[in-house]
Amino acid sequence: MNKIIYGLIALFVVSGCQKIILDEDQATGDKAENFDYLWQQCRDRYAFFDIKNVDWDEVYAEYRPQVRPDMGEVEFFDLCFDMLLELRDGHVNLISPFNVAKYEFELTGAENYNRRLIRDNYLSDKHMITGPFLHDTLANQQVGYVRYASFSNNIAAFDIDFVLQRFKNTKGIILDVRSNPGGSIGNMFTLLSRFADEKREIYSSQIKSGPGPNQFSEVQTAYATPGGSFQYTDGKVVLLVNRGCYSATSFFTVGMRALPQVLVMGDTTGGGLGAPNGGQLPNGWLYRLSVTRTITPEGDNFENGVPPDVYVALDSVDIVSGRDTMIEAAVDYILD
């Protein structure tokens, strides 16, 4: 009998152990709890309150009273995202089964990119597509034109070798990354390495290391380092950018600015120099927040956009006459 009693005690101990390790489930559909959780996650993890000039407590005071228990899911989603929109950050998202909300950074400036204009007036019928690159020669084969539409498209060594070898005898290359929304940072370093003449510091990054507003990790420095079998360092390189350049493309722009043969031309990029991580709310929705910050060697934080060396915008009169103002300016610069 004693053994049975001891056994039942052991059973009770074993079954009760879980409560010591794992307390009550936090899943809830309660609107107020979900709103507070999202606001708090932003307060503790978001990296750019200073540069965005946002007082997060004031944001809470504005939006929290609008939360009602009887709100519909769509209405509540919209309210939460209206709060997040105050950050004006394309890396801040809210995702539910019925909606994906994002800040449209590309709408904060002119589009400055017209694919049809380029196809009709600059690309020959013999233009080539090698991996993620669309490329052709311009100005009687004196200038190479390379279009890279997304850093999500992986760059194989063969692809970039082929393109750069094709243009090795040109006076320069136009690298067109307009409206490239970003993607993998690995592709960014791969492409950058083909234009780097030597190891150069391009920026430093820090990641949030605690909930305090100034709790960041130690600085990690990033470098542009020559890589691959061939680097294009003799001719001029013009990087065309616009407001639609975001995230990895802005990182790439910062990196290319540090190289001596590169001129960045166009409009200020969309920014997005904070890498985002992901998380989940108690109701199961997902969110993203920027949790790192990036500083150039000169001390600039270009989270709101990387400025070009030379501002050029598409001219509506040029468009009507079949001219891409930015490509024309880039060709003139290379041939000058």
Added chain:
Amino acid sequence: MHQSRHLFILRLLTIILLSAMILLPDLIASPSSPDTSVFQSEKDKIDLLIVGLGVSDHKVRDEGVSPLTYRGPVLQIDFGNIDWKKKRRWQIIGKGGVGITSGSGTIQQYGQYNFYFSLHTNYLLNTNLLKNHSWRLYAGPDFNFTGNTRLNQNLFNASFTYDFVGSLNAGVRLEYDFGWPAGRTRFLNIKRRQRILTAAFQWNIPVMHIFQRPEYAVIDDFTDGNSLYSGQGDLKLTSYGQIIRINMELSLLYHLQNGNLLQFQYGFDGIRIDEGYNILSTVHRRLSFGFLFRLNHNRHE
């Protein structure tokens, strides 16, 4: 729905097994006698190769990425060696498992892949505190290294998270032999072979831990160009405070006539890491069945 049914079945099996382990000795055992003891002398040795299959009801909550508890079955295999004598017991067992858990969110559930591995070794000495020949109480050093990795692709750059915990424990193991001696049944007077079973309970009390998990902001696509995973966290050493770990096993061993053994086991391994932020809780409640192949044919090897 399917998962709930599986978890219900798993829970039911666990209750049945635990009840059997606790009640069986009293219900079927003969009064303790040397005939139903595993070890007839101090020199007796059982060297075993263990191959096991199990399934655990796995729960995890990593507040670094989600406040939700993810739960689901993890299939597991065991492989190891046990060197067992009356005066001491040594084991080294590796476990590996994989499973899919899903969040407890009522609105939307996202699947999460869970990969689990552990290496558990100990060297326990008989304390000789129990004078009854059917009971043995072992104690000694125990080391248990566990890795849990998780992949939830819906969490973007925070999709990969993990915890690696190595615990140095004081292991305490209580064993009780019971069964039937050889003889004849009362009903029909049929000849009956000797049957021996061993019930065991082991509790590993942590003394010190070494652990690693992601830092505050979990991210795997950082911006320095040198590493695609950053914020991975340093290796940390702690005793009490930052980690609570509860690790215990209830086993029922059936000794076959050919010297091999069958093992039913319920294991509980719970880890809670609290560094002041992003509390991580993982619980494995494991039910397993193992074949223990006897490697030594000579009882006194």
